Amino acid sequence: MNRVSILVFHPLMHKSRVNQKLALAVDGMEGVSTRFMYDIYPDFYIDVKKEQEVLLESDTIVWQHPFYWYSSPSLLKEWIDLVLEHGFAYGRKGRALEGKQIMSTISTGGRREAYLSDEDGKFSVRQLLAPFEQTTTLCRMNYLSPFVTHGTHLLDENGIGEAASGYAKVIGALRDGLYSTEELRKHEYINDLIL
Amino acid sequence: MHQQDFFQNAIIYLLAAVISVPVAKRLGFGSVLGYLLAGMIIGPFVLGLIGSEGEDVMNFAEFGVVMMLFLIGLELKPNLLWEMRKSIFGLGGLQLVISAVLIGTIAVVLGQTVGAGVAIGLTLGLSSTAIVLQTLNEKGLMKQASGQASFSVLLFQDISVVPILALIPLLASSAFSAGTASHEDIRYIGELEITGWVQVAMMLVVISGIVVVGLYLVKYVFRIIARTGLREIFTATALLLVIATAMLMDLVGLSPALGAFLSGIVLANNEYRHELEADVEPFKGLLLGLFFISVGASINFGLLISSPGLIVILLFSLIAVKFMVLFILGRFFGLRGGQNTLFAFALAQGGEFAFVLVAFSLNNGVIDAGVSSILLLVVALSMAVTPLLLLLNDKLILPLAFRSENIREHDVIDQNGHPVIIAGFGRFGVGMGRFLIANGIKATILDDNPDNIEVLRKFGFKVYYGDATRADLLASAGAGEAKVLVVAVDDKHQSLKIVDLAKRNYPHLKILVRSTDLDHTYELLDRKVDGIKRDTFESSLRLGTEVLTHLGYNSYRAHRLAGTFRQHNRKVIHELYRHHGEDEKKYLSEAKKFASELEELLQAENEDSSHEQDCSWDVSSRREEIQQINRSSPKGSN
Structure with a gap:
């Protein structure tokens, strides 16, 4: 059984519709820890040691956040800048995260069609996630296909519920190691593999 | 009888x-x-x-x-x-x-x-x-x-x-x-x-x-x-x-x-x-x-x-x-x-x-x-x-x-070129002083409470007995070489006296002052000091933030609300400052004065409702817009 650590980055949790439901669906699952990072670090003063310990104790790490301006809320950037230290996460001696799985869970108002990369001036979600992917690659981690919820503005309660149970299924599968790492990296979205 | x-x-x-x-x-x-x-x-x-x-x-x-x-x-x-x-x-x-x-x-x-x-x-x-x-x-x-x-x-x-x-x-x-x-x-x-x-x-x-x-x-x-x-x-x-x-x-x-x-x-x-x-x-x-x-x-x-x-x-x-x-x-x-x-x-x-x-x-x-x-x-x-x-x-x-002589017996202060002078090392000054000293900042500390001094000295603080309202004491504390003077005394008049003295004799000094009430803040704003902090505001705001979290608010939300209120408070104070002096009153007692200040503050607060800072993260307006667009063109859009 993989130990799964979900780090939720949402600055306005009480007004969130999708991320809140997604987090609730996986919060309390056996072998899964869900941490609401904006609550833990309201002043952005990140406890680097503590965060590194969490990473060491996890096999699978999930960054869950809304896709603000095609990227993450600022606390995740701060977290990445501080926690993925040289000598710990990367560098000649930085092998602490080697082989661990990492996945982005993204929610976005835009539909999947809006991210079609063929149209001029548009990029796909995967292209836009490149900095995250490359960061984790440098840390010798395995960046899995992301879990993406599109068109959140138009989702009704049922739609959100569906997304949430899908998310729980994905997290369960990751925890139970139902798929090989190769399989988990093969698709554009992890949704395409499991749901 | x-x-x-x-x-x-x-x-x-x-x-x-x-x-x-x-x-x-x-x-x-x-x-x-x-x-x-x-x-x-x-x-x-x-x-x-x-x-x-x-x-x-x-x-x-x-x-x-x-x-x-x-x-x-x-x-x-x-x-x-x-x-x-x-x-x-x-x-x-x-x-x-x-x-x-x-x-x-x-x-x-x-x-x-x-x-x-x-x-x-x-x-x-x-x-x-x-x-x-x-x-x-x-x-x-x-x-x-x-x-x-x-x-x-x-x-x-x-x-x-x-x-x-x-x-x-x-x-x-x-x-x-x-x-x-x-x-x-x-x-x-x-x-x-x-x-x-x-x-x-x-x-x-x-x-x-x-x-x-x-x-x-x-x-x-x-x-x-x-x-x-x-x-x-x-x-x-x-x-x-x-x-x-x-x-x-x-x-x-x-x-x-x-x-x-x-x-x-x-x-x-x-x-x-x-x-x-x-x-x-x-x-x-x-x-x-x-x-x-x-x-x-x-x-x-x-x-x-x-x-x-x-x-x-x-x-x-x-x-x-x-x-x-x-x-x-x-x-x-x-x-x-x-x-x-x-x-x-x-x-x-x-x-x-x-x-x-x-x-x-x-x-x-x-x-x-x-x-x-x-x-x-x-x-x-x-x-x-x-x-x-x-x-x-x-x-x-x-x-x-004794024109040239001290009324009180002051300590002799060794000249050591400390960059910071802290005047007043009581309940307020101590926290700040400890913070500075913990970070290796050398500070010369002046206090006129012998009891405090005894204790602090025992723990290795360089505290000197003396009344910082005296020009010669400020001089011997090294005001000429220091960069920052922190005025943390609790007496308003003493505080203003120190500020005036320092402004007059040491124009190069940055002066940061603890303010004890609204009037004090006004007086300090008049004197254009480099920083003013109301001594109780920050901790009471922090405690208020904790109240919100215990009422079930997310800590980050409570933190942000405190930030919003802090900014709003600053605006209110400056607004009040611009208008103060128009009707100056003499108060019978401190309590009465406080009540009157409070009234003034709350009044100004009502007129200037605080602006929500975090609108960008709130997607509801965008969601409404998109839903509207969607309704008006049901054929689907991209």
Whole structure:
């Protein structure tokens, strides 16, 4: 059984519709820890040691956040800048995260069609996630296909519920190691593999 | 009838105090002179509103002195008392002996018997605990060298009243005039002679009883009383404690004031100390006031008018002799300059014990009635002029004689080029100072509370005793080389004085100031200091943030709301600042002022509702927009 650590980055949790439901669906699952990072670090003063310990104790790490301006809320950037230290996460001696799985869970108002990369001036979600992917690659981690919820503005309660149970299924599968790492990296979205 | 008298008297005393004390304060005289003047006015020689019963009132009101010593004991740590032993017995002992010898010699030269001379010398050698401590406290001088020395002397005098009382009857027999002594007093002497050691044993038993009860038992009693939740019962217990101790001491022949002082010291580390203080304080204040009024009322203006020359000469000589003795001894015991003149002027009068001792000497036939009334008048007058002498010292002598010299003794500060100077290292300054020092910032710290300094020094803080409102102290603290001056004193006027001083002399200094209220903030904004922080705002906002999280708000949301409010508060303050001064008001009390400030603040708050900062993260407006678009073109869009 993989130990799964979900780090939720949402600055306005009480007004969130999708991320809140997604987090609730996986919060309390056996072998899964869900941490609401904006609550833990309201002043952005990140406890680097503590965060590194969490990473060491996890096999699978999930960054869950809304896709603000095609990227993450600022606390995740701060977290990445501080926690993925040289000598710990990367560098000649930085092998602490080697082989661990990492996945982005993204929610976005835009539909999947809006991210079609063929149209001029548009990029796909995967292209836009490149900095995250490359960061984790440098840390010798395995960046899995992301879990993406599109068109959140138009989702009704049922739609959100569906997304949430899908998310729980994905997290369960990751925890139970139902798929090989190769399989988990093969698709554009992890949704395409499991749901 | 009796009751009517009581209320009538109460009204007279209270009215006199209520009118004269504020007037005296307003004129800069201090409360003691106000009370004394009130007493003179309502006394038998001016308005005659109170008559002979004034004497009884005085006896009763003397209890205020007992309470005052109890309160002083509460604030005094036993180890501090031990440290003062040299000045209590050295300075205090020499003062009394030398003054008594000089005054006694003068009395003998003027035709008194040797016995009477000794009695008069010892009686007039004593000073007034009530007047001196009340005045020094009011001026905030108790913690200074002069205050400490005064206290030592007074304490010794208090202790010595007991042997003086024992001595006076013996003086009578040595002067062969014991015939007039009352039977009671003779019996008293007999008892003392026969059972002297029994009495000493009793004294020891009572004292150790007070110590044991105070240290081990009283807190349980207070705990039980406190649990009843009845405040007046707590007050009653506190009064009972003080009165019982005083009675016990009196019973075994010790001074009641000394007993109260002792029990105060014993209770100094008690957990109920502050409640005790708060409960006894008003009684002390009222009784002392009453005492001063009755001293004023007792002044025999008839005698003064009939032989003004003699009285004035005696008064002048008494004060002159005591002043000289005190001044010279003060020098020997390390008091310098202004501290020493203050000390000498403060103690140059006769004391309340003189009233007791003069009466006792008269009863024992040591002195005759004529001398006794002259002594009483001189003592009362000397008490009345003490506040005037201190005023004279403050306004005339100090500025003339010690223009370049410190009034307080300041520490010598080693020049070490620290970049930060912190003025004021109390509750507020400490947190900031620790933070800076923890980060290796070297800071020179100035504080004028000797107690704080002692503790902080013990933990290796470089704290210096001194009043930062003085230009030379700022200079020696290295204001010339420092980069930042932090003004963290809690007194607004002191704070502004430091700011003005620094602005004038050290334009390069960045000045960061703790503000204590809105007015203070305005004044600091006027002075364009580099930073102002309201001393309580930040922590109360933080606590408010915690309240929100306990109500179920996410911590980050609470954090952001606090940030929004902080910014909004800043705006409100600056808005208020722009309009202040348009209608300036004088407030009757601090509380009233605070309420008015609060009103102003809340008013401005209503007009400027805070803007939500975090709109960008709230997608609901965008969702609505998209849903609208979607509804208007149901064919689907991208």
